[in-house]
Amino acid sequence: xxxxxxxxxxxxxxxxxxxxxxxxxxxxxxxxxxxxxxxxxxxxxxxxxxxxxxxxxxxxxxxxxxxxxxxxxxxxxxxxxxxxxxxxxxxxxxxxxxxxxxxxxxxxxxxxxxxxxxxxxxxxxxxxxxxxxxxxxxxxxxxxxxxxxxxxxxxxxxxxxxxxxxxxxxxxxxxxxxxxxxxxxxxxxxx
Amino acid sequence: xxxxxxxxxxxxxxxxxxxxxxxxxxxxxxxxxxxxxxxxxxxxxxxxxxxxxxxxxxxxxxxxxxxxxxxxxxxxxxxxxxxxxxxxxxxxxxx
Numbered sequence: 001x002x003x004x005x006x007x008x009x010x011x012x013x014x015x016x017x018x019x020x021x022x023x024x025x026x027x028x029x030x031x032x033x034x035x036x037x038x039x040x041x042x043x044x045x046x047x048x049x050x051x052x053x054x055x056x057x058x059x060x061x062x063x064x065x066x067x068x069x070x071x072x073x074x075x076x077x078x079x080x081x082x083x084x085x086x087x088x089x090x091x092x093x094x095x096x097x098x099x100x101x102x103x104x105x106x107x108x109x110x111x112x113x114x115x116x117x118x119x120x121x122x123x124x125x126x127x128x129x130x131x132x133x134x135x136x137x138x139x140x141x142x143x144x145x146x147x148x149x150x151x152x153x154x155x156x157x158x159x160x161x162x163x164x165x166x167x168x169x170x171x172x173x174x175x176x177x178x179x180x181x182x183x184x185x186x187x188x189x190x191x
Numbered sequence: 192x193x194x195x196x197x198x199x200x201x202x203x204x205x206x207x208x209x210x211x212x213x214x215x216x217x218x219x220x221x222x223x224x225x226x227x228x229x230x231x232x233x234x235x236x237x238x239x240x241x242x243x244x245x246x247x248x249x250x251x252x253x254x255x256x257x258x259x260x261x262x263x264x265x266x267x268x269x270x271x272x273x274x275x276x277x278x279x280x281x282x283x284x285x286x
Contacts, residue, residue: 052226
């Protein structure tokens with residue numbers, strides 16, 4: 001799905017080429033959205049939004065990067081928009097926090113049961129996903145893309161439009177943050 | 192004790208090893224494949240002239256509202272001035 005002919009067909013609005021694009025990339029895009037948003041309905045809506053954007057802006061694709069990288073970049077930008085909308089909503093509902101203590105926001109509440117996780121790891125993975133959800137945006141994206149999607153550092157750098165060393169640093173900091181969050185969770189719940 | 196905690200943290204960090212991709216539902220796949228026809232239908236069913244007509248109607252409605260609000264304000268100010276001048280008119284007579 002990376003040949004110039006196929007990309008030209010997409011730019012001309014060919015339904016056949018678009019079907020091929022869906023067959024090739026829909027699973028990757030859906031899984032990325034699912035892992036980042038941690039909700040099936042949100043991931044489905046997000047996947048539809050991403051492919052609508054791909055269809056309407058394919059003429060802007062200049063071929064500087066791989067088509068898959070360009071699609072991933074759209075996916076990441078859309079997910080970032082989603083996180084920002086969500087955090088704006090949270091800030092808007094700040095009145096509840098009067099009755100809660102300051103640590104309430106930092107409390108991890110495992111809630112996401114990923115159907116692709118091995119049965120013996122279900123409980124731990126749920127805690128890990130709750131910790132990932134609390135990471136800063138860029139760390140969350142880089143860590144999820146590498147750890148959950150298996151995207152190499154070099155491609156993540158192109159997707160996030162940053163340097164390779166920045167990606168390495170983001171993933172390193174994400175791991176450190178996760179270790180701290182998990183240690184706190186262990187002290188509060190597992191001990 | 193600390194080793195137990197470290198082991199738990201490391202095992203949790205590695206708990207997504209062997210994560211299998213989630214399969215898309217057929218319904219979602221067909222929704223995705225329908226995107227081009229839906230967008231084309233939308234573009235074809237709403238003619239540009241209708242879009243311009245709607246925009247012009249909205250602009251006209253806003254203008255009419257602005258004019259109406261301004262004229263109400265003007266009338267109100269004139270009425271208030273008349274009331275004040277009537278009320279204080281006895282002072283002018285006494286003086």
